[in-house]
Amino acid sequence: MRVVVAAPQVPFEQGGAEVMADDLVAALRTRGHEAELVTIPFKWYPGTRVLDQAFLWRLVDLTESNGRPIDRVIATKFPAYCVRHPNKVAWVLHQFRQAYDYDRTDLGQFSESPEDRATRQAVARLDRIALGEARKVFATSRNVADRLRRFNGIEAEILPHPPQALPYREAEPEGFVLSVNRLDRAKRVDLLIEAAKQRGLPVVVVGDGPDRERLEGLANGSVTFAGRVGSDELADLYARCSALYYAPIDEDFGMGPYEAFLSGKPVVTTTDAGGPLEVVRDRETGLVVAPGAGEIAEACSYLTTHVDDAKAWGRAGRAIAERVTWDACVDALLS
Amino acid sequence: MRVAYYSPLPPSRSGIADYSALLLPALRERIEVVVAEPGKRAPDADVALYHVGNDPDAHGWIVDALERRPGVVVLHEYVLHHLIAGITIGRGDGRGYLEAMERELGVPGRLLGLGVLDNLLPLLWETQPERFPLSGTVLDRAHGLIVHSRYVGERARAAGYAGRLWRVPHPSWPMHAVEPAADVHGDPLIGCFGFLNMNKRIPELLEAFAAFRRTRPGARLLLVGAAGERFDVERRLERLGLTEGVERLDYVPEERMWSLMAACDVLVNLRYPTMGETSGSVIRALSLGRPLVVSDVGWFAELPDDVVLKVPVDEHEVDVIEAALGVAADHGAPLGRAAAAYVAREHDLARVADAYVAALEVAAGGDAVDDAVLWRIAEAAAEAGIDDVSELARAARDAGIVS
Numbered sequence: 102m103r104v105v106v107a108a109p110q111v112p113f114e115q116g117g118a119e120v121m122a123d124d125l126v127a128a129l130r131t132r133g134h135e136a137e138l139v140t141i142p143f144k145w146y147p148g149t150r151v152l153d154q155a156f157l158w159r160l161v162d163l164t165e166s167n168g169r170p171i172d173r174v175i176a177t178k179f180p181a182y183c184v185r186h187p188n189k190v191a192w193v194l195h196q197f198r199q200a201y202d203y204d205r206t207d208l209g210q211f212s213e214s215p216e217d218r219a220t221r222q223a224v225a226r227l228d229r230i231a232l233g234e235a236r237k238v239f240a241t242s243r244n245v246a247d248r249l250r251r252f253n254g255i256e257a258e259i260l261p262h263p264p265q266a267l268p269y270r271e272a273e274p275e276g277f278v279l280s281v282n283r284l285d286r287a288k289r290v291d292l293l294i295e296a297a298k299q300r301g302l303p304v305v306v307v308g309d310g311p312d313r314e315r316l317e318g319l320a321n322g323s324v325t326f327a328g329r330v331g332s333d334e335l336a337d338l339y340a341r342c343s344a345l346y347y348a349p350i351d352e353d354f355g356m357g358p359y360e361a362f363l364s365g366k367p368v369v370t371t372t373d374a375g376g377p378l379e380v381v382r383d384r385e386t387g388l389v390v391a392p393g394a395g396e397i398a399e400a401c402s403y404l405t406t407h408v409d410d411a412k413a414w415g416r417a418g419r420a421i422a423e424r425v426t427w428d429a430c431v432d433a434l435l436s
Numbered sequence: 437m438r439v440a441y442y443s444p445l446p447p448s449r450s451g452i453a454d455y456s457a458l459l460l461p462a463l464r465e466r467i468e469v470v471v472a473e474p475g476k477r478a479p480d481a482d483v484a485l486y487h488v489g490n491d492p493d494a495h496g497w498i499v500d501a502l503e504r505r506p507g508v509v510v511l512h513e514y515v516l517h518h519l520i521a522g523i524t525i526g527r528g529d530g531r532g533y534l535e536a537m538e539r540e541l542g543v544p545g546r547l548l549g550l551g552v553l554d555n556l557l558p559l560l561w562e563t564q565p566e567r568f569p570l571s572g573t574v575l576d577r578a579h580g581l582i583v584h585s586r587y588v589g590e591r592a593r594a595a596g597y598a599g600r601l602w603r604v605p606h607p608s609w610p611m612h613a614v615e616p617a618a619d620v621h622g623d624p625l626i627g628c629f630g631f632l633n634m635n636k637r638i639p640e641l642l643e644a645f646a647a648f649r650r651t652r653p654g655a656r657l658l659l660v661g662a663a664g665e666r667f668d669v670e671r672r673l674e675r676l677g678l679t680e681g682v683e684r685l686d687y688v689p690e691e692r693m694w695s696l697m698a699a700c701d702v703l704v705n706l707r708y709p710t711m712g713e714t715s716g717s718v719i720r721a722l723s724l725g726r727p728l729v730v731s732d733v734g735w736f737a738e739l740p741d742d743v744v745l746k747v748p749v750d751e752h753e754v755d756v757i758e759a760a761l762g763v764a765a766d767h768g769a770p771l772g773r774a775a776a777a778y779v780a781r782e783h784d785l786a787r788v789a790d791a792y793v794a795a796l797e798v799a800a801g802g803d804a805v806d807d808a809v810l811w812r813i814a815e816a817a818a819e820a821g822i823d824d825v826s827e828l829a830r831a832a833r834d835a836g837i838v839s
Contacts, residue, residue, distance in 0.1 A: 130822050148808065149805050149809050151810055151837075152805070152837055153809060154810045154815075155837060156813065156832055158807070158833060159831075159835035159836075159837060160831070160835070183835075185835075213437050214437070214801070215437055215483070215797070215800035215801030215804065216801040216805055216808070217483045217801070218797035218800065218801050219797050219798050219801030219802045219804065219805045220801070220805050221557045221797070221802065222794050222797045222798045222802070223802075223837075223838075225794070225797075225803055225839070226836060226839070227836055227837070230836040234582045396483040419457070
């Protein structure tokens with residue numbers, strides 16, 4: 102089958118969505134399909150610019166390439182899923198959240214002006230049209246599926262995707278808590294830094310992003326910032342940590358817990374973290390606490406000092422993560 | 437964003453006043469709303485929302501305000517002849533009436549209007565308003581249109597309305613525990629609520645009920661609502677020998693109405709001709725999970741088949757009403773359950789308020805958004821040497837990018 106994976110790309114940014122799109126292309130090729138990633142740079146501001154981007158995707162003709170038909174398009178995010186194709190499947194990592202659950206919060210982008218309000222409605226209308234055209238809509242988590250139903254009345258089948266391929270291994274915990282995230286405010290790494298300062302917890306923060314400078318200032322030397330690291334180093338950090346901290350605000354899916362689980366490590370998350378709560382279960386695969394520095398400090402301390410519980414919960418998590426495979430995903434997406 | 441809200445409100449006794457009393461608090465949770473009042477200065481707002489019904493006393497001032505400033509119209513019923521006659525002839529403006537008639541029917545309309553003004557023809561808004569809806573005057577000034585039914589939407593389009601149109605269901609009242617009234621009885625007890633007149637098919641209902649009662653002598657019919665001026669209910673009851681089997685109540689307060697409805701085994705809400713209206717009584721009946729018999733016309737016909745029993749308006753109407761009463765009384769439980777689930781799903785107040793906000797936000801800012809996007813498309817097209825940007829504008833419209 103000739104398959105296009107359609108995904109937007111924010112130049113110079115790399116996160117879970119980009120990893121997932123690359124891995125999907127690789128998984129398709131491994132299984133004997135011709136697969137290609139098609140992307141358009143995404144700039145969603147100011148004002149109505151977000152609609153220009155959707156229009157670009159609407160104009161792209163992916164029905165064939167160089168005279169040969171394209172059998173299937175798998176689109177992952179807004180506005181890529183606005184592309185038109187008779188065999189379009191949407192595998193939604195997330196919608197344009199500024200128009201939905203982020204609206205009228207610090208993370209939103211639309212003001213109360215009539216033009217901004219109408220732009221937000223135009224995004225919702227486009228979602229209904231574009232996702233309504235898809236032969237099937239999948240969501241990477243129940244959280245994403247719930248938003249599609251709540252905001253757009255669209256039913257989606259839940260299809261989680263495997264985390265990035267790393268040389269996962271297990272090792273004895275060395276007493277530090279790991280955070281692996283793009284560093285922006287929504288990931289709430291600041292809560293972990295506050296927790297680390299309260300208890301003197303060893304913490305390693307992996308990742309880069311627009312919030313890094315603020316976070317480094319907040320940590321004031323109490324936390325190790327490793328920046329972006331390679332696959333081997335990341336797998337090594339997962340293997341040696343005592344637990345992963347992963348508590349974005351209402352995250353869509355979150356690969357972090359799966360990566361930690363495949364390394365046999367439990368996860369600390371918060372009651373409002375969204376997608377991660379579908380796999381991080383309190384005292385089964387990690388600890389789920391209120392989103393406060395004190396509670397997070399308590400949970401992290403527990404896992405660094407109760408090694409047997411941490412190991413047992415990490416293994417329970419691994420059993421969950423191992424059930425999510427590319428074979429199952431590719432079968433569902435091409436069926 | 438701020439909305440100027442034009443509607444009759446309680447204590448005005450109208451379905452639209454009840455409607456607004458229900459909707460307003462939910463809207464205010466989502467958007468800034470300023471309620472306009474008759475005789476006062478129009479509120480400053482980004483968009484105005486006009487609730488329009490057929491009663492000139494309740495809605496005349498709202499149409500006046502719409503004349504001064506176009507906005508989003510909620511067309512609660514499609515036939516507005518009575519309203520238009522009230523705000524033209526009723527104010528000594530015969531010429532305005534003729535213009536409205538001419539707009540709808542051309543020269544023949546003007547001639548018919550002259551016949552009415554000269555007392556050569558009966559008053560059309562009383563005798564056959566459905567043939568001359570006269571909604572064009574309102575549609576011409578609507579910057580956007582909210583309707584409750586496909587029926588009204590289609591009629592507005594057929595009348596030439598080409599602007600934005602949203603279909604927003606009538607909201608349902610949040611359900612609370614309702615104690616069935618203990619002072620009304622029947623085996624079964626049939627209820628009919630609302631203004632009593634020919635349009636509500638009361639003569640046909642009474643005839644069907646009389647036949648029904650011959651096989652079910654314990655049955656009683658509860659008629660709740662004021663009777664029309666030229667509609668003598670009591671005489672009809674006497675003629676049909678129904679003085680024992682029918683209980684009449686005039687206007688009742690809201691809480692009492694709920695408890696009376698809850699006491700009924702079957703509810704009936706018939707209509708013909710339809711003016712394109714929805715019915716708050718129907719929504720209440722469905723919310724209560726009571727089996728309901730309606731006429732198979734207009735908005736009522738759009739209710740799902742597993743939720744209500746629909747009676748076609750034809751020569752068998754009376755027989756079918758009688759049969760439907762029996763079916764609803766003896767086998768109505770699944771119908772009632774489906775009705776309650778349907779209303780909770782489709783007529784949920786929060787969902788309706790969200791739909792209103794979406795419509796108002798698009799009405800207030802949609803043109804500016806479309807202009808901004810189309811301008812950039814045109815600019816890029818021109819720079820790329822594409823002269824005919826109208827093709828790209830069409831593509832943007834087809835693609836759902838602009839509305």
